[in-house]
Amino acid sequence: MKIQNSMDVRTGRVSAAYGSNVIRGRVHRSGRGSLWCSEDRPTSRLRKLNVDRWKAVIFGECLTSDVCVARELSGATSARAALLKISRFPGRYGVLVYSRGEAAVAGDLAGIIRIWFRPGRDSVEFATSPLPLAYDSGLQLDRNALAARLLCADFTTGLNDGSLFHGVAELSPGRILVVKGRHISLADRPLEREPVDPTAAGDALRSALLTAVEERVSGALQVTADLSGGLDSSTLALLAASCHRHRVRTITYADDFAANDDDIDHAQRISTREPALDRVVVHGDADALPFTSLRAAPFTDLPSLETVIWARTRARLAPAFVSGATVHFVGDGGDIVLGAPLTYLGDLLQRRRLAHLISDSRAWARLRNRPVHRVLRAAAGTARTGYHDTLNALAQTLETPATTTASVPRRSAVSLMEDGITWASLSDAAEWATHGARVAVAQKLQAAAAEAPPVTSEVDAHGWRMLWRHGAATRAFVDVADRLGVRIAAPFFDNQVIDACYAVAPADRVSVYQAKPLLRSALAETLPPELFARRTKGDYGSCEYHGVRRNSAYLRSLLRESRLGDLGVIRPGAVLCELDRAINGGPAAMAALGDVVAAEIWLRGLEEHVPAGARSAVSAEERP
Incomplete structure (x- = not known):
């Protein structure tokens, strides 16, 4: 089997405006493709293959060999099939596959590597940032789309395939852009996983995490990792220490303004137990508080809360940069893939698993100090509706004029328990929106409801939307870290980790009585038992x-x-x-x-x- 690296790859000076890792390409109607990127894109994150009639580009971190990729590519019968075959490998990456007459492109499964596209007369252009395409279209900001992102978080997941700019479309992480001749279509990505029991999933998760860490550590001169004291970052730090031939420098962020003493204590205990960890404590002061140094925040291509907390990010990652880290591990994504949305309670009712529903509802009510009947009522309300109904209900809420008084009733912190048992919700910013913005977003929600495809499981679909929402937030963090000279590895967002976790039913991924039971099943025999004993979480x-x-x-x-x-x-x-x-x-x-x-x-x-x-x-x- 012959493998050629003959893809047309060009560099240019776009990094100052659009970020340091922009990939941009064009697929011609004839099927011919071309790709170009910012001048400082590391070549290790851009792989090109030419196998039989297929040409492919992988952008991101694909943790397998070219030979393995080529083997899958050679048997593909269509561009879409080829893309799906080579999207199954360990890692987190986007893919472009094309041949004479057809092409397919998609971002990663977690929604961190995103795709925007713009159809033209003779070709379709795409990019991993909306800005290059938006500038070619005259940079026409869609204020209604911006309002939608502010008022409903689901619009950050690629809902409606819209974008913040007229003339540019965003590809949902759950879809594939397919060009065949003069026809452009959006194909659904298969998201249903073959269900497995938690024990088998634990074995798959252990293998997936070990591969994710080992492949990134292999050949790295200096490895650093977050060590917050939480389960996710601690797991990755310990795995990195077991795989790397040198000591792993870990970073614990201690914020003087936060209630995170338990975090620091747990991080200290883990570091003391494992001599291969070289722990550094960063003490966050007033200069690292949220909303600080906003004028100096790096420009991101989409609005992001990372802008608000960027001073903290800069302080937290400084030791990784000073150490010259080749890779820095973070536990981002663990809470999402190892857990489940609270709507699983409604799913339990739909499936008539009443004993499980009552047991978990009572436990959640005790944990959050809520009346159990309110938790059950919220679950019942969710069970009677679906995503389509919820979007229409939110639209109806927005069509009602917002409160105009200065004093808006504020929800109590504990009421968020019930609020979380819903398929979608509005942001508190909806109370501050103009009537025109509310009506415009209501229309977008109604359009999204009309286009919402039928799903086998509402709670599974909800889990994917939550993953993509957090993926969008992590995308900005990864970009800012790149500007700061730190290469981030977030293994919980890797394909094989997501597959292992999402093959387990949501109700079996989460437990009120035990933190992240799936992770414990995977690594209880590998990691120290006190790691899984913690029941508290820091409050920032x-x-x-x-x-x-x-x-x-x-x-x-x-x-x-x-x-x-x-x-x-x-x-x-x-x-x-x-x-x-x-x-x-x-x-x-x-x-x-x-x-x-x-x-x-x-x-x-x-x-x-x-x-x-x-x-x-x-x-x-x-x-x-």
Whole structure:
């Protein structure tokens, strides 16, 4: 079998405007393809194969050999089939496959490597960032799409295949872009997994995590890892230490403003037990609080909460950069793939697993100090509806005028337990939106409901949406870390890890009585028992209040000159009232405030950080 690296790959000066790792390509109607990328894209993350009639490009981290990829590629009967075959390997990566007359492209399974595309007369262009395509289309911001992202988090998952720019479409992580002749289609990615019992899944998860860590550690000169004291980061740090020939430097972030003493104590115990871990403690001070140094935050191609906490990210990753780390492990994604959405309670009722439902509802009620009948009522309400019905109900809520008074009733922290037992929800930012924005988002929700495909399991589909939502957040973190000179590895987002976890029914992945039972099943015989004994979790909520108070002057000025207000998306006065509530220490919608601030910074970034000549530069220098 002959393998050739003959793909046309070109570099260009786009990294300053769009980030350091932009992949961009064009698929011609004839099936001919071309690809080009930013000049500092590491060649190790871009692999090209030419096998029989198929040409393929893998962008990201595919943890298997070219020979294995080529073996699967050679037997494919269509571009879509070829893409699906070579998307099954360990790692996290996107794929372009093409031959004469047809092509297929998709991002990774977790939604961290995303694809945007723009159909043209003779070709379809795609990119892993929306900005290059948006600039070629005149950078026409879709304010209704921006409002939708603010008001409903499901729009960050590629819902409706829309984007923040007119003329550019976003490919949902659950879909594949297929070009065949002059026909363009979006094919559904098969997401259903062959169900397995938790024991078999534990074996698969152990193998998947060991492969994910071993392959990344192999050949690395310096390895670093987060060691927060939590189960996910601790697992990866210990696995990295067992695989690497040198000591692994671990980083524990200790925030003086947070209630995270348990985190630090657990991290200390784990580090003391394992001599191959070289622990560094980073003490976060006032300069690392959320909402700090927003003017200096790196420009991301989409609004992201990473902008709000970037000062913390910079402090936390500094030891990895100073160490010259080849790879830095983080536990991001573990909470999602090892757990399940609370809507599994409604699924239990639908499946008539009443004993399981009552037992878990009672346990959750005790844990969150809630009346058990309210938990059961929420589960019953979820069981009677589906995603389609919920989107329509949210649209109806938005069509009702928002509260106009300064004092909006605030949900108590404990009521979030019931609120989480739903297929979708609105952000608190909906209370601050203009009537026009609310109506526009309602129309988008109704359109999404009309297009929602039938699913075998509502709770499984909900799990995928949660994964993609967190994948979108991690995408921004990975980009910011790259700007800081740190290469992130997040094994819990790898294909084979997701497959192992999502092959288990949601109700069997989660337990009120034991933290992450699937991980324990996988690694209880490999890792120290005290790792699985922890029942507490650090609370960083107070940091947000300290950050708001310390940066109140700048935040007020940001909202008084609100770009979202100029666009007719929010009522700045309503947001300022909420900001004042937070500054004064009252219960505030901090997550929604963070989203608004991130969007304000991003809109300014479009004006300030993107070079004025970027569009002409792309046209003149980037095209093959």
